[in-house]
Structures are given as structure tokens and as C-alpha cells.
Amino acid sequence: MDTLETRELRYFMAVAEELHFGRAAERLGMAQPPLSRAIQQLERRLGVSLLERNRRGVSLTGAGEMLLHEGRAALDATTAAARRTRRAGGADSPGGPRNRLVLAVKAGASHELLHKLLDAYAAEPDAAEIEVLPSGTCEQEGMLRDGRADVALMHAPFNSLAGFDSEELMTEGQIAILPAGHPLAAQRTLSLADVSDIPDLPLARWSRQGTYPPGPGPEIHDQTQLAQLIALGRTVAVFPDSARAWLWAEHTAVPLTDAPPVVTHIAWPAHSRSLALAGLIRTATRL
Amino acid sequence: MDTLETRELRYFMAVAEELHFGRAAERLGMAQPPLSRAIQQLERRLGVSLLERNRRGVSLTGAGEMLLHEGRAALDATTAAARRTRRAGGADSPGGPRNRLVLAVKAGASHELLHKLLDAYAAEPDAAEIEVLPSGTCEQEGMLRDGRADVALMHAPFNSLAGFDSEELMTEGQIAILPAGHPLAAQRTLSLADVSDIPDLPLARWSRQGTYPPGPGPEIHDQTQLAQLIALGRTVAVFPDSARAWLWAEHTAVPLTDAPPVVTHIAWPAHSRSLALAGLIRTATRL
DNA sequence: CCCTGTCATACCCGGTAGGTATCACCGAGA
DNA sequence: TCTCGGTGATACCTACCGGGTATGACAGGG
Numbered sequence: 122m123d124t125l126e127t128r129e130l131r132y133f134m135a136v137a138e139e140l141h142f143g144r145a146a147e148r149l150g151m152a153q154p155p156l157s158r159a160i161q162q163l164e165r166r167l168g169v170s171l172l173e174r175n176r177r178g179v180s181l182t183g184a185g186e187m188l189l190h191e192g193r194a195a196l197d198a199t200t201a202a203a204r205r206t207r208r209a210g211g212a213d214s215p216g217g218p219r220n221r222l223v224l225a226v227k228a229g230a231s232h233e234l235l236h237k238l239l240d241a242y243a244a245e246p247d248a249a250e251i252e253v254l255p256s257g258t259c260e261q262e263g264m265l266r267d268g269r270a271d272v273a274l275m276h277a278p279f280n281s282l283a284g285f286d287s288e289e290l291m292t293e294g295q296i297a298i299l300p301a302g303h304p305l306a307a308q309r310t311l312s313l314a315d316v317s318d319i320p321d322l323p324l325a326r327w328s329r330q331g332t333y334p335p336g337p338g339p340e341i342h343d344q345t346q347l348a349q350l351i352a353l354g355r356t357v358a359v360f361p362d363s364a365r366a367w368l369w370a371e372h373t374a375v376p377l378t379d380a381p382p383v384v385t386h387i388a389w390p391a392h393s394r395s396l397a398l399a400g401l402i403r404t405a406t407r408l
Numbered sequence: 409m410d411t412l413e414t415r416e417l418r419y420f421m422a423v424a425e426e427l428h429f430g431r432a433a434e435r436l437g438m439a440q441p442p443l444s445r446a447i448q449q450l451e452r453r454l455g456v457s458l459l460e461r462n463r464r465g466v467s468l469t470g471a472g473e474m475l476l477h478e479g480r481a482a483l484d485a486t487t488a489a490a491r492r493t494r495r496a497g498g499a500d501s502p503g504g505p506r507n508r509l510v511l512a513v514k515a516g517a518s519h520e521l522l523h524k525l526l527d528a529y530a531a532e533p534d535a536a537e538i539e540v541l542p543s544g545t546c547e548q549e550g551m552l553r554d555g556r557a558d559v560a561l562m563h564a565p566f567n568s569l570a571g572f573d574s575e576e577l578m579t580e581g582q583i584a585i586l587p588a589g590h591p592l593a594a595q596r597t598l599s600l601a602d603v604s605d606i607p608d609l610p611l612a613r614w615s616r617q618g619t620y621p622p623g624p625g626p627e628i629h630d631q632t633q634l635a636q637l638i639a640l641g642r643t644v645a646v647f648p649d650s651a652r653a654w655l656w657a658e659h660t661a662v663p664l665t666d667a668p669p670v671v672t673h674i675a676w677p678a679h680s681r682s683l684a685l686a687g688l689i690r691t692a693t694r695l
Numbered sequence: 696c697c698c699t700g701t702c703a704t705a706c707c708c709g710g711t712a713g714g715t716a717t718c719a720c721c722g723a724g725a
Numbered sequence: 726t727c728t729c730g731g732t733g734a735t736a737c738c739t740a741c742c743g744g745g746t747a748t749g750a751c752a753g754g755g
Contacts, residue, residue: 124414124418124490125486127412130486141732143733151713151714152715153734157733157734158712159713170497170544171497171638174732179733184493184497188493189489190681191493191679192489194488196486198481198482201482203410205459206471207455210469210470210471210474283679284571284573285571286570391570429703439706439745439746441745442701442743442744444703445743461703466701643741
């Protein structure tokens with residue numbers, strides 16, 4: 122009566138994202154007519170029209186927008202439940218309640234902090250096994266939400282902590298990373314304005330889920346690519362202090378005076394109740 | 409393959425809560441054998457054993473505990489999606505995108521603040537319609553989670569803000585509410601210790617989802633009941649300052665010196681993106 | 696040793712999810 | 726204007742599976 126099955130949600134999400142029944146059906150690996158019928162049934166059961174069938178295409182109604190947002194959260198929660206249950210059970214069978222936590226970290230960030238955290242936690246009396254899951258640019262939120270990870274290191278203001286519990290671990294300034302020979306590399310400090318429009322060094326554009334923001338700089342999706350382009354004198358980058366750990370000989374780091382400080386948090390889903398997680402958080406806040 | 413249908417989740421939750429297939433089946437309005445089979449299928453598909461079938465009864469495995477917690481969140485998110493979509497659509501049809509927000513407030517609390525908030529918001533240029541939903545003791549969290557409400561007034565430290573976004577609205581001290589004639593009512597201030605074990609006035613025990621904490625005091629599930637019992641000289645209560653609004657003539661309020669301050673927040677699900685909600689929050693923080 | 700309460704198995708039936716074929720509609724061209 | 730390509734909706738069929746009833750297997754308690 123008012124149940125909203127997972128399958129229906131999946132179907133609707135596909136249609137709402139594609140705005141095209143045929144493509145959505147293909148993406149779902151099914152034929153178009155059953156999909157049309159399923160969406161109609163969903164609309165009837167909810168007593169609400171979700172899609173505006175215009176001539177030549179489909180668009181979302183207000184209710185459709187709502188279901189797109191809320192349904193995303195619901196689907197994430199559902200797949201998170203499945204994944205975490207699988208993990209809990211897989212650990213369960215080999216022998217004893219061998220807990221395992223998946224920790225998502227932005228690849229390459231906070232190396233030293235991560236090292237200290239893992240070492241300190243491993244020394245705890247009954248430490249769980251920690252699997253470190255490198256995540257793409259700002260992808261930790263999604264990983265926590267859909268259960269790929271149990272806990273994450275996040276960096277405000279880049280990551281949003283909305284909806285998670287978190288503890289502050291570290292605050293650091295930001296630096297500009299320049300080619301060693303560049304004139305600006307001789308400065309003791311710089312401002313954001315100084316580095317944001319150097320004619321010969323446009324800021325690189327990071328990939329976010331495969332798309333790039335517009336601008337003149339080179340397209341990047343990997344720290345190594347970026348490091349190389351800087352070393353070649355093609356671009357400049359802004360990073361937290363801890364990025365000094367991976368600088369090359371051809372790089373020069375110059376502190377930025379007016380860049381917002383980067384705050385590293387440890388964050389986890391607010392409803393988590395795991396002992397292993399509690400232990401990790403305790404260890405982290407004591408560092 | 410890895411989908412975890414809503415129906416399966418519902419079934420498992422029932423069994424996990426009842427720890428008894430027969431009762432769970434009855435609660436679900438179905439027969440026991442199909443339920444057994446569904447749970448078996450679920451376990452097979454997840455590749456994990458969720459329940460320990462002992463002689464004479466059922467208990468949860470580690471994975472089962474995990475699915476109980478995570479599944480609750482997932483089910484709440486799903487019913488929230490359905491409810492909010494229905495609301496968004498119902499408003500959609502009469503005429504124009506007539507937004508409506510459901511605001512959960514603990515019945516009787518923060519009367520003055522609520523009044524000011526509603527008045528101020530109604531004066532806004534394009535204010536949505538606000539439906540005030542009185543909630544039981546500390547039930548606002550659940551209402552936000554399963555979509556019965558869109559936004560809530562919460563009172564730290566009684567409500568937990570975990571998993572929600574929130575803004576602080578007001579801080580107030582707490583008072584003891586005594587029968588007017590009682591000796592302690594003559595004091596200018598009291599401490600928690602003073603009121604926690606008055607021999608003739610045991611603290612009342614509030615109902616939480618139908619159960620009562622142990623203790624000598626009377627069982628209460630309604631502010632009016634409590635007010636009456638205080639007026640009759642049978643009990644004493646501790647409340648935030650703003651409770652003075654509903655005191656009777658037979659009541660006396662005495663400030664408590666060492667009670668933790670009560671902070672009223674406005675809270676909402678972290679993923680909300682509604683314009684109407686943003687307007688309400690803006691109004692609230694400007695009060 | 697039977698009786699009772701539990702969950703599992705066996706078997707059947709009906710609803711429905713999904714497939715194929717086709718229709719109805721509209722816009723773009725020739 | 727007529728046709729053609731592409732859209733979503735309809736009609737109809739099949740097969741799967743969710744749910745029901747009847748019964749089995751097993752363990753404790755009298």
C-alpha cells in the first residue's frame with residue numbers, strides 16, 4: 122500500500138536521471154514497456170505524478186524532484202545495509218567476531234597523520250583490522266553513505282560533513298606548489314590572488330566524476346599527473362601543508378597567507394554503533 | 409543479485425525484533441513458512457547467516473545485528489522518501505507549487521519561541537505553509553528520519569542531533585516545579601540534589617514508547633497529568649525555563665543552579681535541499 | 696514416551712514482473 | 726501534406742515467485 126519497493130526506486134532513479142524511458146530501460150537491462158508500466162504503477166500507488174510526459178521527452182515534476190533526492194538517500198542507505206551486513210558476516214565466519222573497518226582517505230592526503238593513526242590504533246589491545254580505501258576527489262561522502270566505507274578522513278572545507286558525526290583532528294595552512302625555477306618561487310609567502318592568475322601557470326582543473334570545470338588550465342585526475350605538470354613548469358597547485366610530504370626536487374612550496382585553513386576530520390555515519398569504530402575514534406582524537 | 413528489496417528488509421526486521429518466526433509472521437500479517445523461506449533466501453543472497461536457530465528460539469548473529477541497525481536506517485529513509493514525495497505531490501496538484509513544511513515540536517515546549525518563529529516566518533514574502541506536528545517525548549528524531557516531519561525544534565541534551573544539520577536558537581536554564589505550598593518552594597534557588605530525592609515528592613517517570621524507567625515516582629505520559637500531580641502535591645518536575653508559560657496557580661518554579669542548560673535547536677535532515685526549509689531556517693536564526 | 700512448541704520442507708495457486716508486438720502521437724523533412 | 730523516425734503507451738502472453746496450507750523434523754518438559 123505505501124511500501125515503495127527498492128526495485129521501483131531503482132527504476133525511477135534511472136528514468137529521472139536519463140529523462141528518457143528507452144535509455145533508462147537499457148541502463149536497467151530490461152525492455153521499455155515494463156519500465157513504463159512500473160513507473161505508472163508507482164505514480165498510482167503514491168497518488169502523485171512524478172514525470173511530465175511532454176511531446177518529445179520527459180521532465181520531472183516537483184514531486185519527482187523530491188523523490189529523486191530522497192530516493193537517492195534511501196537507495197544509498199539500502200545498499201549500505203547490504204554491504205555492511207556482508208562485511209560483518211564475512212568476518213564472522215572465519216573464526217571469532219573478527220571486526221574489520223574500512224577507512225576512506227583521499228588518495229595521497231594526510232599521509233603522516235594516517236600513518237600515525239594506523240600505528241597508534243594497531244597498538245591498541247583489541248584493534249580491529251583496518252582496510253584503507255583510497256578515494257577519488259571528494260568521494261568520501263558517497264562512500265560513507267552507501268557503505269563502501271565505515272569511516273573516513275575528510276578535509277573541510279572541501280568535504281561536507283553534513284549528516285555525519287565527526288571529530289576534528291588537525292588544522293593546517295595551505296601552500297602553493299610552484300616549479301622550482303619560477304620567479305614567484307623565490308617569495309617567502311604568497312596570496313591566493315598571486316597564484317590564481319599567473320599568465321604562464323594556469324591552475325589545474327580537477328576531474329569530478331569525469332567532468333572538468335571550465336577554464337584554461339590542464340585537465341587532471343591524478344596527483345602524479347599534477348606533480349609532473351608542475352615539475353615541467355606548466356601549472357601551479359594549491360594544497361594543504363601536509364602535501365610537502367610528496368614534493369619533488371623540482372617543486373617549491375610557498376605558504377599562502379590568505380588561503381582558508383584546512384581542517385582534517387575523522388567522520389562516520391551518525392547512526393554507527395560499532396565498538397571497533399569507537400576505538401578508532403578514541404585513538405584518533407588522542408593523537 | 410545484491411539488491412536487498414524493501415520487503416525482505418521489513419521481514420527481517422520483524423524477525424530480528426521478535427526473535428520468533430511465528431510472532432513475526434503474525435505481525436507481518438502472513439503465514440510462518442513463507443517468512444522462513446524469505447529469510448533463508450535473504451541469507452543465501454547475502455552469503456551470510458543472520459540468525460542463529462538454536463533449539464527453542466532464535467538469536468542474532470553479528471551480521472544480523474548489523475543488518476538490524478543499518479536496515480532500520482534504510483527502511484526509515486525509504487518511508488521518508490515515500491512520505492515526502494506524497495506531500496510534495498499533494499501540494500503540487502491543487503494549484504502552483506504550494507510548498508508545505510511539517511515542523512515537529514515536543515508538545516508544549518518552547519511555546520513562546522515557536523510563536524515568534526511562526527509569526528516571523530509567516531511575514532516572509534513567499535512563506536510556505538507550516539504544519540506544526542506535536543511529537544511525543546524525544547520523538548522528533550524518528551519523525552525527521554522517517555519523513556513524518558521535515559524540520560524540528562530539538563532540545564539538547566535531551567534530543568540527539570546526530571545525523572542532522574542544525575542551528576542553535578536559544579539557551580535557557582532549568583527550573584524545578586513544585587507544589588506551591590511545599591517547604592522547598594520558598595527557596596530562591598535549588599540544586600539537582602535537592603529535588604532528586606525529596607522523600608514525599610518522588611520524580612515522575614516519563615513514558616518512552618510505552619515503557620517506563622524503574623523508580624518510585626508516578627508514571628506519566630502527558631504534561632497535563634504531570635501538572636495535575638504536581639498541583640496535588642504528589643510529585644516534582646524539572647523543566648526548562650520556558651515551562652513557566654504553562655504553570656498553574658498551585659505551582660511554584662524555583663531555578664536550579666546546577667542543572668545543565670537546555671539548548672533549543674532547529675534541526676533538519678542533512679540532505680534537505682528545499683527552498684522553503686532554507687527560508688524557515690534563515691528566519692529562525694534571525695529571531 | 697508422548698505432547699507441545701518451534702522452525703523447515705513439500706506442494707499448490709494466483710498475481711505480477713518482464714518479454715514481444717503493436718499502437719498513438721508528434722516533429723522534421725521532402 | 727504526407728511520410729518517416731522516434732517517443733511513450735497499450736495489449737497480450739508467459740514464467741517466476743511470493744504467499745497459502747499441510748506436514749515433517751526435532752528438542753524439551755511433563
